[in-house]
Amino acid sequence: MQDLHTLLERSVSQLGFELVDMELSNRGKLIRLFVDKPEGITIDDCVLVSNHLSNLLAVETSVDYDRLEVSSPGIDRVLKKIDDFERFSGQRAQIKVRMAMQLPDAKEPRKKFLGLLRGVEQGDVLIECEEVHYRIAFSNIDKARLAPEF
Incomplete structure (x- = not known):
């Protein structure tokens, strides 16, 4: 294949x-x-x-x-390449990670993120969820797609 x-x-x-x-x-x-x-x-x-x-x-x-x-990939297109996260910076996206991330001030590790893409920095995808900024290693991303609001 x-x-x-x-x-x-x-x-x-x-x-x-x-x-x-x-x-x-x-x-x-x-x-x-x-x-x-x-x-x-x-x-x-x-x-x-x-x-x-x-x-x-x-x-x-x-x-x-x-x-x-x-x-067409549709308005909720998948994001597969690291360049996709840069290209669609400023747009709303949903990211699911392979390994749950333990975050400060959180009781449970987190696997899903929904927010605005803020670009890519040193191989990490930047996303803002509810006014909190997160760095997610590109290698830890399992699935990601745009999530436009209607």
């Missing part, structure tokens, strides 16, 4: 897009890709990427799949 991810990421990048995430169904018959670009993604962009990758997969790989889906 890593080879497939690398191939798709390189191809999507050459088209001027970012591969945000990739999902494979349990049986591998569905490949679902989430792509983006700084100014946002359109349906025409998704069609362009889908057509390009369909041709690429037919020629370059022996991947057996029935469907290829290409879509």
Whole structure:
């Protein structure tokens, strides 16, 4: 799967897009890709990427799949790369950590953080929750996504 991810990421990048995430169904018959670009993604962009990758997969790989889906990551997009936390600084996000963090003045260790991203510093993600600033090691982040308010 890593080879497939690398191939798709390189191809999507050459088209001027970012591969945000990739999902494979349990049986591998569905490949679902989430792509983006700084100014946002359109349906025409998704069609362009889908057509390009369909041709690429037919020629370059022996991947057996029935469907290829290409879509926007949505307004609650996942944050996977350290650059994502810098790019979306100032926006509301939810972070779940692998190892619970014992914080000063807290009785229980904390695993979930919901607040405003404040950037990245020395490999740590900065987030402000209820006017308290936290540093979370990027390596300790299990899952993170934008969490816009409606």
